Amino acid sequence: MSKPVRICMAGAGRVGKNHSNALVRHVPGAKVVALVDPAAEVRSATAAQFGIEAGFDSLEEAIDRVEFDALIITTPTFTHKALALQAAAHGKHIFLEKPMALNLSECDEIIAATRQAGVHLQLGFMRRFDPEFSAAAQRIEAGEIGRPMMIKSLTHGPGLPPPWARDISVSNGMLAEVNSHDWDSTRWLMGSNYERVYTEVANFKGPANNVDTPNFYDNVMVNLRFESGGLGMISGICPCGYGYDARVEIYGEKGVMFIGSLQGQHILSATNRDTGILQPVTRTWPERFAWAYIYEMEHFVDCIKKDRQPRVAGEDGRWAVAGVLAGTRSFLEERPVYLKEILESVEPVSWQNTAQ
């Protein structure tokens, strides 16, 4: 076999672990050679778990001290631009977790830098690599349900996001941190860009969770109109408590297709007529998308080896960010927002504090 692609991980947290696991155990063509995270304790634990030999506080150090081909960025969103620009400047290929960045100008800088450096950029929309999502996408594109008319996509997660991820002044909140996948999937599966967005939000569990962040919400419902004339809905709930829930319903002129299920393992049990039938729920995103995470890493490694363009790249990340911005502005201003309002004025976003 050819020489393995050498990878540096930026971020030793949950997503960093998840991708390290996929790479180390299931992608023989890759070798994780370094791990960057300023939190030394977490870094050491992750490095030990996956046998990563070199650990650093900063990407700069890693670049100086270790040879590698690609950087996988799983750090908080507000760090994405700086890390991506630095990596591109040193000719490293980049796998960038969603959401791509905080606003469109950051997205544009990242895209420009990777183009200029001639490196590949893949976005972390792993649903595109999920066997169910991708089979469904192919069947839809082949016309099985006719021209798509309406889509409903949801991501409901069991736990409360970290403080920065629920504060729209530093992160764009749940619409970005949880529902980025829905923004990408609806656009992908409908085969059309969103044109107009209307959003309602609610805060049900904030008080009980001692969250007093301004504009915090834990429930969101977005109404979409696509350029094709199609309609859509995205919902987010976090924390939802009952499991990890990621499903799509898409309605075409000829029929409907349902993708995904709340059902976990195929084990049904019944021991009591009053309780009824029990079945395990899908508990977590690593469980739900285990193969998707392997396949997206295989794809990234393969694109580097064969010098091919990743299937899901900067433009896709930028569109998802645009949707997030339109959706957020909608609930703040209590009105439908056109994507063209967002796309035509790439100035800093009013509700963000992007001084950092």
Added chain:
Amino acid sequence: MSKPVRICMAGAGRVGKNHSNALVRHVPGAKVVALVDPAAEVRSATAAQFGIEAGFDSLEEAIDRVEFDALIITTPTFTHKALALQAAAHGKHIFLEKPMALNLSECDEIIAATRQAGVHLQLGFMRRFDPEFSAAAQRIEAGEIGRPMMIKSLTHGPGLPPPWARDISVSNGMLAEVNSHDWDSTRWLMGSNYERVYTEVANFKGPANNVDTPNFYDNVMVNLRFESGGLGMISGICPCGYGYDARVEIYGEKGVMFIGSLQGQHILSATNRDTGILQPVTRTWPERFAWAYIYEMEHFVDCIKKDRQPRVAGEDGRWAVAGVLAGTRSFLEERPVYLKEILESVEPVSWQNTAQ
């Protein structure tokens, strides 16, 4: 057994037949004594099918010539007010199909007339009597999923509605004729009234079906905010082609509940690895809600016999009409509409031609 409740049917079409079937075959406490429909041929066929002895062109004739206790109104919406007022004036109890009427002033007239006459008024929201919907409602009310945060309700029907039912100038269109059930169910299951509504519509199949009615739409997606702070979504597709689809997902602080299924009979088959597993779909509303139609008729007959107030009455019908008006105004004016805008000005609706 006590003397049967004598019933006159107004309307010999699909819904009239459906209710006649429930009454004649499954509600021994009732007797259908008359059928009113100006379309003589349809009337004769329905009368023959269900052994109804007396048939008339108008309600007036029926009142003059036959003794009966209650009127079941299944005629087009624009006829509801006149028939209900006439029935009330003669002391007849009324079962009124959804949507209750074209606007709030009509609703108010009907409510006032029945109160004044001291007759019972039941609205045709049969989902309240469906074993699954009603069991779910009880479990939600008992706190099983905690305080409701979000609801999604859909009604997608297989066929194209009749011309009057898709023309908002005479009917309020699909939001009223198809989605009235969703307006009622979401308010019922959330235990809260809607506060604000935003609607997107699309017209995908109109051209192929030679529909050139202004403002016609065959896809609708409504975003709801409830007084409780909860969020909601209603979708409608007609014709959807693939079956009759009526499902609810409701998310509370403690968990989720799904009501209904697209699955019809429990017969799975597999004869080909490429085709996969097949299961019958729910084809029609009489099939999906067979027991609900029987139970709502039993309830109506029982309320008359025992002089009790029906569980679903004029106020419920009026709220559904208010939602429909807010939803329709929203897509016409491309903005979120508050229910208070609708409730505070009970003037004729701008897009309706209510000269008839």
Added chain:
Amino acid sequence: MSKPVRICMAGAGRVGKNHSNALVRHVPGAKVVALVDPAAEVRSATAAQFGIEAGFDSLEEAIDRVEFDALIITTPTFTHKALALQAAAHGKHIFLEKPMALNLSECDEIIAATRQAGVHLQLGFMRRFDPEFSAAAQRIEAGEIGRPMMIKSLTHGPGLPPPWARDISVSNGMLAEVNSHDWDSTRWLMGSNYERVYTEVANFKGPANNVDTPNFYDNVMVNLRFESGGLGMISGICPCGYGYDARVEIYGEKGVMFIGSLQGQHILSATNRDTGILQPVTRTWPERFAWAYIYEMEHFVDCIKKDRQPRVAGEDGRWAVAGVLAGTRSFLEERPVYLKEILESVEPVSWQNTAQ
């Protein structure tokens, strides 16, 4: 409508109530005019519940005092022959619950008596009228899964049968009292008679339930070979505790068909990641086969009105009894038993005490 068919019920217990309910509430062409049961208290309660005016200790009295057209027999199996013969002698049509009788000579006497009297005889195999079983049967007969190769049929019931029904010296035990439906369904759906039978039994819960009846079993597994060369399996568990379970899997040369489900109402809920997803179970046979019980009664009444032969009659009942006898002999003698052994010698059954 024509004059209702007048019916006398023999048996006021659970099955008698179930059929009275179907007739009184859902079969307008019938009128239940009398109820026979020597247990006066049960009889009065059932009569009151369904508005049956005349109650008697014995069929003789009923025949003397009330005019009726048909008798529905739901009493214990060991009483079937005497009641059926008496009814036939007085020209009454007969609906006879399963199992038909204790042995083949009793079956033969019943068949002969009804033929001689020219009355109709319908057996209580309601699965033949279940919408799912009957649709599946039609599809199988139309060739959808090809020539049937193998069938698996089960009936597991939640509760412990009454003492007489678990004592093979007076009833043929669970194979007869619970699994009669499986004997009929497998033969019907395979389109072939059984040729050879092998049975294993187990007694797991008897001791805890203080059952010390000789040869008592609460688990049974039957291996079948059909005349067609096809194979089959019948299983019975009673009490199974977890619900009422009646399902069939049938495998043909072209594919498989599954009939029925343990799932009750289409209400899924999830409130806890450890518990998972919950769905109501099918709890009881009246719930599972509600429509089947209505349709079998409609069919019986219709056959009387139109003087037609019932779709499921004496021969079907006799075959099920033959299967039961072969299955019972098999586990007693620990060997496969050919049906011809049973069919060729219609002498009294060795393990039965038929002195009564």
Added chain:
Amino acid sequence: MSKPVRICMAGAGRVGKNHSNALVRHVPGAKVVALVDPAAEVRSATAAQFGIEAGFDSLEEAIDRVEFDALIITTPTFTHKALALQAAAHGKHIFLEKPMALNLSECDEIIAATRQAGVHLQLGFMRRFDPEFSAAAQRIEAGEIGRPMMIKSLTHGPGLPPPWARDISVSNGMLAEVNSHDWDSTRWLMGSNYERVYTEVANFKGPANNVDTPNFYDNVMVNLRFESGGLGMISGICPCGYGYDARVEIYGEKGVMFIGSLQGQHILSATNRDTGILQPVTRTWPERFAWAYIYEMEHFVDCIKKDRQPRVAGEDGRWAVAGVLAGTRSFLEERPVYLKEILESVEPVSWQNTAQ
């Protein structure tokens, strides 16, 4: 990481490819260093697909020319004993595909040889490593459904086995080649050995497939009694055409548990009311048991590294062979066969031609 375990594959066919895929792509602790198969063309193709550098006609050559730690045997059953003995003699750990061998004396020789050589022996019962089967087993052992009373296990495969695998004179036929997994799973999940076995077989598709092998069957139904008093059923159909079907139902004193499903991907579609709802079927065993194959290889490699006894070993393989022999004798002699008959006389099997 520690030095990888060096593996030689014996067999380059479907199962050999499947295990090579698991090892090469998903078990970083292993390295496949050699492939043995006398069929040079197949061997080259498999070697090329998985980057295996050394290929040989015989195990002898591989042992002479390449250093390795373990042998994975996926060749036809009649070759198992010779290969295993040869490997053990050279101190190689052994992973042996099911069925273990043709008869009990072969099993005993293999067990003795591995013990004497001090090498590990793991049997290819991958269901023990399937996330669903193993979770279910743990829950059953923890008492969730109470003491097991009855089990039903099936394996139905889409295609016709190769000629040697359907000829009981050289292979023990479908009961061994397809249903070995069921023999192992039923014993494992019931927590008890089988005591008595009765089998019926049928040949439905042989003629159309030009199979004229004596005693060929393509449908089998086994009735089991366990030492615990529990009952069981195993069914096999091959070719079944409709998919790959491997499911278990197990009934305990407290309730039931269902393991597995015929359902493949969670993609439901509906485009036609007459066709109904479609869902992909599980098509193949590599698809159904993808994770099980990875985990059983991880376990084997891990046991070698840590010098631990594999969880599923020679005794388990021997018990499955004993079941197969009892089941085969049963249908040949048309009587129930006790396991003790098989276990007490370990002479050559009457229907086998073991001259090879």
